Amino acid sequence: MEHQCSPRLTRFAPTPSGYLHLGNIMSFAITSALASEYNARILLRIDDFDRDRTNPQFIKDIFETFAFLGIEWHAGPLDVAGYESTFSQIHRTQLYNSALQQLREAGKIYACTCSRVQVIKADAEGTYKGTCRHKNIPLDAPGVCWRINTEEAGPLSVNTQKGIVLADFPHNMRDFIVKRKDGFPAYQLISVVDDTFFGVDLIVRGDDLFPSTLAQLYLAAQLGNTTLAKAMFYHHHLLVDEEGKKMSKSAGSTSVHYLRQQGCTPQDIFFRIAQMAGENVRPAGWQQLCAILQT
Numbered sequence: 001m002e003h004q005c006s007p008r009l010t011r012f013a014p015t016p017s018g019y020l021h022l023g024n025i026m027s028f029a030i031t032s033a034l035a036s037e038y039n040a041r042i043l044l045r046i047d048d049f050d051r052d053r054t055n056p057q058f059i060k061d062i063f064e065t066f067a068f069l070g071i072e073w074h075a076g077p078l079d080v081a082g083y084e085s086t087f088s089q090i091h092r093t094q095l096y097n098s099a100l101q102q103l104r105e106a107g108k109i110y111a112c113t114c115s116r117v118q119v120i121k122a123d124a125e126g127t128y129k130g131t132c133r134h135k136n137i138p139l140d141a142p143g144v145c146w147r148i149n150t151e152e153a154g155p156l157s158v159n160t161q162k163g164i165v166l167a168d169f170p171h172n173m174r175d176f177i178v179k180r181k182d183g184f185p186a187y188q189l190i191s192v193v194d195d196t197f198f199g200v201d202l203i204v205r206g207d208d209l210f211p212s213t214l215a216q217l218y219l220a221a222q223l224g225n226t227t228l229a230k231a232m233f234y235h236h237h238l239l240v241d242e243e244g245k246k247m248s249k250s251a252g253s254t255s256v257h258y259l260r261q262q263g264c265t266p267q268d269i270f271f272r273i274a275q276m277a278g279e280n281v282r283p284a285g286w287q288q289l290c291a292i293l294q295t
C-alpha cells in the first residue's frame with residue numbers, strides 16, 4: 001500500500017466572508033506549486049453554504065483578486081455568473097441532505113440541545129463532553145443540532161506528502177456537529193461531500209485545520225466513502241501578521257483589496273508574501289511566487 005497514485009485534482013476553497021488576504025494567497029500559491037509538481041488540476045470551490053456569512057461583494061472579490069494577481073485555476077466557475085448558475089453549494093443541497101440521511105439511518109448521530117455557552121461552561125476549551133449523547137432527544141425536535149458519535153473513534157491514518165501519519169482523534173472535535181441548529185449541514189459534512197463529489201485527491205490547508213482533516217476522515221469512513229482516505233493532505237504553516245498573530249478575514253490591512261487600493265502592484269504583494277514566508281526575493285509573477293514557496 002506504500003505506492004500511491006499521483007494526485008489529479010486539488011482545490012482552492014475560499015469562504016466568501018471577507019476579502020482575500022495575504023494568508024489566503026500564500027495558501028493558494030502553495031496549492032498551485034503542489035499541483036504543478038504532480039501535474040494536478042485546480043478546482044475553484046467557493047464555500048458559500050453558510051448564507052449568513054456569505055456576502056456577494058466577497059464572491060466578486062475572489063474573481064477580481066485572481067484576475068489582478070494572475071492566479072490560474074482549471075475547473076469550477078470562471079466568474080460570478082458561472083458560480084451562481086452552476087457551482088454555488090446551494091446546488092448541492094440534495095447531496096448534503098442525503099449524507100445526513102445516511103448517517104441518521106446508520107444510527108451514527110444524535111440530537112443535541114446544548115447552546116454554545118453551555119458547551120463552554122462544561123469545558124473551558126469548548127470540547128463537547130457528550131452531554132446529550134444518551135438522552136435520546138428526537139432528531140426532528142425543533143432547534144436541535146445533530147452530532148456524530150465519535151466515542152469509538154480510534155487513531156486515523158492521514159496520507160501526507162511524507163507518507164502515512166497516524167493520529168488520535170482530536171479532543172476538540174469530539175462529537176462534532178454535522179447538522180446545525182438552523183437545519184443546515186455543517187462545514188465538515190459539506191467539505192467531505194464536496195471533495196468526494198468533485199474527486200479532489202490533494203487537499204492543501206493551514207496546519208490549524210489538522211483537526212478538521214481528522215474529523216473529515218472519520219466522517220468519510222462513517223459514510224462508507226473511501227475516496228477521501230486515499231487523498232493526500234498537505235498542511236502548511238500559517239502566515240502571521242506583523243504582530244505575530246494569525247491572519248483573519250477581519251485583518252483589513254492584509255487584504256489584497258486594501259493593498260490594491262493603496263496602490264500596490266501584484267509584484268509588491270508577491271514580495272510581501274515571499275518576505276513573510278522568510279524568502280527575501282522579489283517574485284516577478286504568480287508562477288515565480290509559487291516556485292519560491294515550494295519546499
Ligand SMILES: [Zn+2]
Nearest residue numbers: 112113114132
Ligand atoms: Zn448537547
